[in-house]
Amino acid sequence: MAQANVTQEKRILSIQxxxxxxxxxxxxxxxxxxxxxxxxxxxxxxxxxxxxxxGRWGGSKFDAAHLExxxxxxDANGLLRQSHVLxxxxxxxxxxxxxxxxxxxxxxxxxxxxxxxxxxxxxxxRIYVSESVIPIYKALLPRATCATPxxxxxxxxxxxxxxxxxxxxxxxxxxHERYRTPNIVVSAVxxxxxxxxxxxxxxAPALSTSSSTSRMLVCAGSTLLSAPGEPLKTTSFGIAFPxxxxxxxxxxxxxxxxxxxxxxxxxxxxxxxxxISPLARTVELAIASLQGILAKTRQHALSLAKGRADxxxxxxxxxxxxxxxRLRTVELRLVQSQHEILNPDVKYRAVRFSGI
Amino acid sequence: MAQANVTQEKRILSIQxxxxxxxxxxxxxxxxxxxxxxxxxxxxxxxxxxxxxxGRWGGSKFDAAHLExxxxxxDANGLLRQSHVLxxxxxxxxxxxxxxxxxxxxxxxxxxxxxxxxxxxxxxxRIYVSESVIPIYKALLPRATCATPxxxxxxxxxxxxxxxxxxxxxxxxxxHERYRTPNIVVSAVxxxxxxxxxxxxxxAPALSTSSSTSRMLVCAGSTLLSAPGEPLKTTSFGIAFPxxxxxxxxxxxxxxxxxxxxxxxxxxxxxxxxxISPLARTVELAIASLQGILAKTRQHALSLAKGRADxxxxxxxxxxxxxxxRLRTVELRLVQSQHEILNPDVKYRAVRFSGI
Numbered sequence: 001m002a003q004a005n006v007t008q009e010k011r012i013l014s015i016q017x018x019x020x021x022x023x024x025x026x027x028x029x030x031x032x033x034x035x036x037x038x039x040x041x042x043x044x045x046x047x048x049x050x051x052x053x054x055g056r057w058g059g060s061k062f063d064a065a066h067l068e069x070x071x072x073x074x075d076a077n078g079l080l081r082q083s084h085v086l087x088x089x090x091x092x093x094x095x096x097x098x099x100x101x102x103x104x105x106x107x108x109x110x111x112x113x114x115x116x117x118x119x120x121x122x123x124x125x126r127i128y129v130s131e132s133v134i135p136i137y138k139a140l141l142p143r144a145t146c147a148t149p150x151x152x153x154x155x156x157x158x159x160x161x162x163x164x165x166x167x168x169x170x171x172x173x174x175x176h177e178r179y180r181t182p183n184i185v186v187s188a189v190x191x192x193x194x195x196x197x198x199x200x201x202x203x204a205p206a207l208s209t210s211s212s213t214s215r216m217l218v219c220a221g222s223t224l225l226s227a228p229g230e231p232l233k234t235t236s237f238g239i240a241f242p243x244x245x246x247x248x249x250x251x252x253x254x255x256x257x258x259x260x261x262x263x264x265x266x267x268x269x270x271x272x273x274x275x276i277s278p279l280a281r282t283v284e285l286a287i288a289s290l291q292g293i294l295a296k297t298r299q300h301a302l303s304l305a306k307g308r309a310d311x312x313x314x315x316x317x318x319x320x321x322x323x324x325x326r327l328r329t330v331e332l333r334l335v336q337s338q339h340e341i342l343n344p345d346v347k348y349r350a351v352r353f354s355g356i
Numbered sequence: 357m358a359q360a361n362v363t364q365e366k367r368i369l370s371i372q373x374x375x376x377x378x379x380x381x382x383x384x385x386x387x388x389x390x391x392x393x394x395x396x397x398x399x400x401x402x403x404x405x406x407x408x409x410x411g412r413w414g415g416s417k418f419d420a421a422h423l424e425x426x427x428x429x430x431d432a433n434g435l436l437r438q439s440h441v442l443x444x445x446x447x448x449x450x451x452x453x454x455x456x457x458x459x460x461x462x463x464x465x466x467x468x469x470x471x472x473x474x475x476x477x478x479x480x481x482r483i484y485v486s487e488s489v490i491p492i493y494k495a496l497l498p499r500a501t502c503a504t505p506x507x508x509x510x511x512x513x514x515x516x517x518x519x520x521x522x523x524x525x526x527x528x529x530x531x532h533e534r535y536r537t538p539n540i541v542v543s544a545v546x547x548x549x550x551x552x553x554x555x556x557x558x559x560a561p562a563l564s565t566s567s568s569t570s571r572m573l574v575c576a577g578s579t580l581l582s583a584p585g586e587p588l589k590t591t592s593f594g595i596a597f598p599x600x601x602x603x604x605x606x607x608x609x610x611x612x613x614x615x616x617x618x619x620x621x622x623x624x625x626x627x628x629x630x631x632i633s634p635l636a637r638t639v640e641l642a643i644a645s646l647q648g649i650l651a652k653t654r655q656h657a658l659s660l661a662k663g664r665a666d667x668x669x670x671x672x673x674x675x676x677x678x679x680x681x682r683l684r685t686v687e688l689r690l691v692q693s694q695h696e697i698l699n700p701d702v703k704y705r706a707v708r709f710s711g712i
Binding site (some may be wrong): 013020022027031034037049058062068070071072077324325337 | 367376398406424429681691692
């Protein structure tokens with residue numbers, strides 16, 4: 001006899017990996033969300049000692065049967081009462097199919113469910129999940145309220161190579177057209193300064209702080225305004241910030257969690273008053289928190305490396321032992337960044353894209 | 357080739373269960389510790405949908421091989437660098453043996469390791485682990501810096517039935533004598549008021565607030581002062597607070613986490629200046645946070661039950677469905693109790709036991 005599931009506000013089901021040490025998946029997502037006042041129901045897709053970038057790890061993946069068993073028990077106990085769901089790394093196609101059913105069940109219980117979908121498939125040209133998950137993500141996307149692919153995942157899902165201002169905007173547009181996803185945030189696209197100017201970053205403060213690099217990262221967001229059948233209408237924007245030389249794991253997972261945790265609430269005027277869009281406000285806050293976390297992490301990594309900036313940057317020919325030492329050094333300083341998570345200092349503002 | 361493990365301050369390995377919804381094990385421990393600034397490396401002993409009190413749950417226990425695999429990988433990656441370790445629910449003897457080896461390895465790396473051992477075996481006269489774990493806990497106790505049994509676990513480990521002031525103090529003494537554990541905290545013993553007076557609670561504020569109940573709970577702590585071979589010398593104390601009619605799961609796990617998170621630091625004068633003992637200061641703060649969390653949880657449960665106090669208390673003949681509904685209602689309000697965790701208001705003070 002199943003219990004009635006009664007939706008609660010600010011309760012999120014976060015379906016991602018678990019690691020004992022360090023920050024990826026639910027380890028990246030749970031604490032920031034909890035700090036922001038969310039009840040976080042963390043369903044685990046793997047239980048590992050550390051992220052796999054270390055090259056060595058212990059533990060195991062959970063199979064589809066495990067996830068199915070967990071979601072069935074939650075349902076029977078009336079515990080599928082989340083207002084939001086966030087999905088991240090799911091290791092295989094069968095497990096991802098179970099996630100699809102869980103999302104459908106949650107939406108049947110709560111038609112206004114907000115679903116933040118991070119289609120974790122790969123990065124920097126490399127796919128690190130089974131290729132069989134790609135069609136399932138394509139089937140999931142029309143169910144999402146907001147998708148948060150990185151640039152490579154956006155390319156995989158739109159079949160558009162993002163190289164410049166035009167292809168970035170075309171990718172956003174294609175995402176809406178193909179999947180009808182109401183909100184899209186492409187977390188970070190590396191573009192030359194000349195392309196940023198085309199996007200409307202004329203005298204953004206970000207440009208003047210980037211003297212050390214000729215490339216900037218742009219986080220691009222877009223909200224669908226038109227109904228199905230109408231000509232496509234969107235509001236899209238970008239936020240530019242300097243690219244760091246270091247590589248930090250789990251940053252995308254913190255980002256999608258912050259997007260979920262600060263997703264526009266219809267009742268909050270701080271969002272509806274934003275000059276571009278409510279989503280732009282969400283992303284400005286998420287980027288600001290993340291920049292704060294990364295600044296703290298970088299500072300700590302440098303102190304561990306006794307100031308030697310070269311030791312915290314991946315280098316060609318790095319040995320396995322050197323890589324492990326570097327990865328330990330650059331684990332995110334989430335717990336130490338409570339102020340940055342709660343009170344982000346928005347330095348990088350959204351700029352409206354004029355469209356293509 | 358193993359990496360060197362270099363111990364870091366305020367980093368704790370917490371070996372406990374995981375549940376998706378609700379608060380027991382690592383779900384109870386992680387957030388309060390993180391909020392207090394700890395790096396929490398959460399190693400999982402089970403991954404369940406919810407705690408087993410619901411009667412139905414999904415997921416699985418991790419076996420000894422999984423835990424061994426996780427700890428070996430952490431070691432190989434130089435990630436066994438915790439200053440503290442906290443162990444809670446471990447489902448079976450084989451898994452617990454792996455935990456013993458992990459603690460030994462951690463202490464070999466860091467001789468000043470602080471080990472908070474919650475010997476989770478049962479409650480209220482009922483054992484809920486395999487009986488084969490009892491001898492392993494007895495072998496673990498001499499390794500612990502502090503043990504946090506509940507009254508029933510203290511009885512199992514000392515073979516003393518705790519009924520009154522004398523037997524409580526005898527149990528503390530026996531614990532030190534038998535296991536040489538330097539610090540013991542028995543989380544909550546229900547005693548009649550007459551026995552509290554014998555323990556030294558003459559005009560403690562707790563007594564005057566207990567008009568609604570004839571019984572009080574006493575949290576009792578003791579620190580060993582004498583070296584092996586010398587006559588036993590201890591400083592012991594109690595903190596009395598009113599017993600609640602409701603039953604909240606996971607309270608013991610929050611308590612042991614708060615004891616770990618606020619365990620006396622030699623360098624902190626707030627602890628060494630306490631009139632009874634540094635441990636008394638730790639426990640006062642832990643009890644104060646917990647009372648704050650419970651007050652918030654009770655208030656929320658009552659609002660969910662539309663003010664009907666009878667619906668949040670277990671009752672004779674409760675059906676399975678009623679129990680599930682009640683358990684959902686009384687899940688701890690940890691995320692909403694950040695102020696209570698960070699800034700506990702100490703209302704119940706420690707009273708020194710005169711000894712037996």
